[in-house]
Amino acid sequence: MIQVLLDMLVTGLPLVPVFLGIYTVFRLRADFDLTVEGSFVLGGAVCALTLVHGWPSWLALLAGMAGAAAAGAVTALIHLLLRVPVLLAGLVMSIGLFSVNLHVLDTPTLSLGTEGTLFSGFGSLSGRQADLATSGVMAGVVAVVLVAFGLFLRTELGLALRATGVNARMARSQGVNDRRLTVLALVLANGLAGLGASLAVQYQGYADVNMGGGTFVAGVGAVLLGELFVRPSGSKLVRIVGCVLVGTLAYRLVLVGALRVGLPAGDLRGVTALTLLVAIAAERYLGALGGLTRTLARTARSARTPIRQEAA
């Protein structure tokens, strides 16, 4: 059981920044960015390449982040200059990036040595202790990312970003530059994907040109799963980061559990798709329950403060 949880942490924590990026576009901006399927690999590839060239692990992490962020910037440019939806721009990018990634890696799979990664020092430890130390380092990075992201959302810029997704016309009439925020959201989301990929690459010791497939659907599934537990909304920022954290770990728990039960690795994509479906079904079905409790809470509150006028 403990091993299942450790597996969940070491494979799940690197995905938290990635899915936070997906949340940014999917929920905060109410849009779909498929770039992540390619930028995730690009981030990992750049990280692997810089590591092979002897860069320090932290710098390689940031390099991977920057590489993926650049891919997001290109998606934003395609969207703004050619006036195509973000969905289409991202789709084009996700296909095109495959070739770019192959050129960056120069081989379908680039193995790192055992030295020079964030987690190299743990080689001498026993399996379980190494996992524990690994997840500790990952948790540190993820915590910094989540706190920084939460604080960013509280700033004027972060607030503007949240507003554009809910009511773009209103945001513009309040002086928010919608186009600039589209660029910011895509750069941020893909940068986070690159950061997560870099963590994953350093942990698993190789970068693979196919490692990004299904990232988007997995991310959406994890976000939906997280929303079931945490119920975030536009102004509940702790819940937003909490939703991504809980959703990602729950999603990984399902996959790790499936492997433990003895399913072959090839079935994992099927499990991902099923998780997504179950999350959607639960949202539909249990959503009514959640709505009921909220209504009751609201009624109780308005009974205490008789200032409300007519119902909304």
Add this chain to the structure above:
Amino acid sequence: MLRLDDIDLIYNAGRVDEVVALRNLNVTFERGQFVTVVGTNGAGKSSLIQTISGAARPTRGRVHLDGRDVTRLPDHRRAGWIARVFDDPRAGTAPELSIEDNLALAMARGRARGLRFAVTARRRAVMREHVAGLGLGLENRLADRVGLLSAGQRQSLTMVMAALSAPSVLLLDEHLAALDPGTTATVLALTTELVRELGATTVMVTHNMDHALALGDRLLVMSRGRVIADYDGTEKSEMTVGGLIDRITGAGDAVSDRSALIEKVAS
């Protein structure tokens, strides 16, 4: 002073589905003037608002605000000077965000948005003070989602948001149209109070002839993308709803005398 010079606003120009929204429009709004605008559907009232706010860029002509040519500035860059209240109560606020987040968004209008916190204790105090004036008790519900508010409450909140950054122009685009009669009276009272307080040049589009006559110190009647009548305060006070309706229905093709019209508007 807000000045519209020779404005044409034409959609799909040169195509079969060409729509002329505004044609050769010349209007000058004096600083602090409260102007009401009436006209039938398609008369160009909303196009007038959009041209002023920057949501639509005119095909021809210039928009001047306080001596500055703002024709090429998009709506978000004019937001520091021009505040807007939409006809749809849902359009002016972000329902998913809290009341304080909505207000904070309006507070940053006209400034560069950076990495300062949007809601601080000091700003919250300012918000509370502004919202308390509404008498709706919203000052105790700053963390609530705006989606929980009624249409009237949301429209009142939008008015407060419009006033927060002391705009020099206030645009009210049929902002009472979607409200029930009781709420209309409340928001209407709020409107007159706010306009007096702000001293902003105010353009209020309305379908309600009573409101058009009762409020403001100038009345524009629009038809087919032109201003067909321009009444100052005295003329307006002598006008009746019946007379106004006659003027609008009587317009039709009778308004072909363009030169007379321009002379009237320019004076």
